[in-house]
Amino acid sequence: MGKSTLLSLLSGLLEPEHGSILFYGQKLNQKSCNAIGYMLQHDHLFEWRTIEKNILLGLEIQNKLTPETKGTALNMLKTYGLYKFKDARPSQLSGGMRQRAALIRTLVLKPEILLLDEPFSALDYQTRLTVGDDIGAIIKKEGKTAILVTHDLSEAVSLGSRVLVLSKRPATIQTVVDINFPDNISALERRNSSEFKDYFNKIWKELNENE
Incomplete structure (x- = not known):
């Protein structure tokens, strides 16, 4: 078993061959999987959508997009310095800003646990330090538990x-x-x-x- 397999098990994408994964004492199921956010190595922002629409994508897919949840998403863009870029395309943002946008996209779904699969590995060293600091601060401010895989x-x-x-x-x-x-x-x-x-x-x- 490698790191990708481990994260796939924790997110419910794979079922363990032996044993069980417990979430608050209960076996992992569809409901608990919805409480787990997964941030991949690459931001996977869609170029044909603005940053705002990228942020709202998960809410759309889960049929959770309401005036209230949209307001929460826009407030997070303001809090974490991306609001003035809400109408920009991903290619107009730096790598660090794109990763912040990807994290916000995950956080607006209000996950209880975040799985981070080497989210800074595609960045240059200097940006990696800054973005790691930023994202660490955001996770702490939001009071989230995060599992980070890194080498x-x-x-x-x-x-x-x-x-x-x-x-x-x-x-x-x-x-x-x-x-x-x-x-x-x-x-x-x-x-x-x-x-x-x-x-x-x-x-x-x-x-x-x-x-």
């Missing part, structure tokens, strides 16, 4: 509260590392803290022992 140790430490290190395929949980930073510091500030290196080295050691 970037620095990203895992700077954004996570708990890091699960997976073994080689078939993947099992090799170790769990709890990450503790002050609540009031950003992902970028975490990278500059004295504890960051210790967490990084601990996880690096676990990975090397798995070779």
Whole structure:
């Protein structure tokens, strides 16, 4: 089992061959799957739709588009700095702005859990740092639980509260590392803290022992 299989199981796209996945103590079903948001590596914004219409797409598909939910979506565009681009096409936005738009598209559906499949991997390094900081702040502000899959140790430490290190395929949980930073510091500030290196080295050691 690899990371893509793991996320597909958690989102209900695949059923486990053995065991069960529980959501609030109940076996994963269609209702609980609707409470799970899935953000992929690429933003998958449609060029023929404006940013506003891209944001509203999930609401349209789930027949949840109402004046109230549309108002919520527009307020999120304002809150996260994209409102003035609501009539723009995806190609007119930077990679970081597109990822923010993709996250808002997911959040307007009010998921209880977010699955993030290497959402920053297509960005250049500098943009990746900034967008990771932005999206981490948005998730914290919205009070969401997120499961982030990444191969970037620095990203895992700077954004996570708990890091699960997976073994080689078939993947099992090799170790769990709890990450503790002050609540009031950003992902970028975490990278500059004295504890960051210790967490990084601990996880690096676990990975090397798995070779």
